[in-house]
Amino acid sequence: MAEYEFDFELLQELTETSGVPGYEDRIRDIVRRELEAHTDKVQTDAMGNVVGTIEGTSDYSVAVAAHMDEIGFMVRHVTDEGFVQLDALGGWDARILKAQRVQIHTGAGDVTGVIGSPPPHTLSEEQKEKDDEVKDLYVDIGLDAETAKETVNVGDLVTMEQTTVEMGDHVTGKALDDRICLFSILEAAKRVEDPDVTVHFAATVQEEVGLRGATALGVDLNPDLAIALDVTVANDVPGFDAGDHVTELGAGTAIKLKDGSVITNPKVHRRLRDVAESEGVEYQYEVLPAGGTDTAGFQNTHGAKPVGAISIPTRYLHTVTESAHVADVDATIDLLAAFLDTETGEHDYTL
Incomplete structure (x- = not known):
C-alpha cells in the first residue's frame, strides 16, 4: 500500500463532501474549522471565499489559493413521470455520466x-449514435411521480455519489479537482510558523464557472504575490503520445509555466524550481494547452501581479474516478x- 505523510481522513472528508459552484456551504464549514486551528484570523466574504491569515513581520503579503467548488448540477425540471432533469454547473463530458449514482x-x-442508461441491446442505431448531452439525461429517484x-424542486443541487479510496500508490474519487489542492494548502498552513511575510490561505468559490471567486478576491486582498494550486492533466495512459501527457503521475509536483488563461511570472516559477531543488522536492514542469485556473483571476485584477502556480498531476479529470499519486x-x-517559509518579501519579481 502507498506510503505518505498526509492526513488521508481529512482528504476523504474534503473530497466526499458536496459543494457545487455558488453553494459551497458544507465544504466551507470544514475549511473554516481547519483554518481557525492554524491561522491568526479567518474571514469570509460576500461570495463565500474563505481566507485564513497568518500575520508576518512585514507588510508584504502572499495569497495562496485553491478552489472549493466541484462540478455538479442544478435541477431544472421534474417530469410528469417523476424523473429529474439537470442543468450543468461546470464542464461535464456527458458520455461518462450514464449509470452513475448522484x-x-x-x-x-x-x-x-x-x-438512467437503457440497456444497449434495446437501443436503435440512431439512439446508439446520438451524442450525449447533459440536458438529455434523466435521474431516476425511485419514487412515483x-x-x-x-x-425534489427546481433549483435543488446535485452532486455525484462516490467515495475516495486508496488504489495502489494513488488516491481516487470525485472532486479531487480541486479538493486535493485545497487539502494541500490546509496542510501547508499547519507547517508555516512566524513567516517573514503575511500569508493569506484562500479557499475560493465558483472557479468551475469562470474563476469568479478568485477574481473578486484579488481585488479584496490586493496581495503582492499570488500562488494558485489546482490539479492538472495527466494523460500518461494508453492512447496518448508522450508529448500529450502534460504531466505524469509519480514524477513530482508540477510547476506551471502556462495554461489557456495565464503565463506565470518567470521569476516566480524559477524560484519555485530553486526551492524544490534546494529542498530535494521532486518536480516537473506543466505546459497545459487549454483550460484555466485561479492563477489568472489574481493576475487580471487590481493591477499587475506576479503570479505562480503549483499543480497536482491528476488522471481522468472531471470524472468520478479522478486519480492522483x-x-x-x-x-x-x-x-x-x-516556498512560503523562505519568502522574505525582498525577492524582485518585476520583469
Whole structure:
C-alpha cells in the first residue's frame, strides 16, 4: 500500500463532501474549522471565499489559493413521470455520466438517484449514435411521480455519489479537482510558523464557472504575490503520445509555466524550481494547452501581479474516478510550505 505523510481522513472528508459552484456551504464549514486551528484570523466574504491569515513581520503579503467548488448540477425540471432533469454547473463530458449514482440535495435532506442508461441491446442505431448531452439525461429517484414532485424542486443541487479510496500508490474519487489542492494548502498552513511575510490561505468559490471567486478576491486582498494550486492533466495512459501527457503521475509536483488563461511570472516559477531543488522536492514542469485556473483571476485584477502556480498531476479529470499519486501530493505540500517559509518579501519579481 502507498506510503505518505498526509492526513488521508481529512482528504476523504474534503473530497466526499458536496459543494457545487455558488453553494459551497458544507465544504466551507470544514475549511473554516481547519483554518481557525492554524491561522491568526479567518474571514469570509460576500461570495463565500474563505481566507485564513497568518500575520508576518512585514507588510508584504502572499495569497495562496485553491478552489472549493466541484462540478455538479442544478435541477431544472421534474417530469410528469417523476424523473429529474439537470442543468450543468461546470464542464461535464456527458458520455461518462450514464449509470452513475448522484445525490440530490433537497430542502428535506439528501436523496439518492441514478442517471438512467437503457440497456444497449434495446437501443436503435440512431439512439446508439446520438451524442450525449447533459440536458438529455434523466435521474431516476425511485419514487412515483407525485412523491418525486413533492420531494425534489427546481433549483435543488446535485452532486455525484462516490467515495475516495486508496488504489495502489494513488488516491481516487470525485472532486479531487480541486479538493486535493485545497487539502494541500490546509496542510501547508499547519507547517508555516512566524513567516517573514503575511500569508493569506484562500479557499475560493465558483472557479468551475469562470474563476469568479478568485477574481473578486484579488481585488479584496490586493496581495503582492499570488500562488494558485489546482490539479492538472495527466494523460500518461494508453492512447496518448508522450508529448500529450502534460504531466505524469509519480514524477513530482508540477510547476506551471502556462495554461489557456495565464503565463506565470518567470521569476516566480524559477524560484519555485530553486526551492524544490534546494529542498530535494521532486518536480516537473506543466505546459497545459487549454483550460484555466485561479492563477489568472489574481493576475487580471487590481493591477499587475506576479503570479505562480503549483499543480497536482491528476488522471481522468472531471470524472468520478479522478486519480492522483500520493507522492505528488506530498511533494506539493512540501514545496508550498518551503516556498512560503523562505519568502522574505525582498525577492524582485518585476520583469
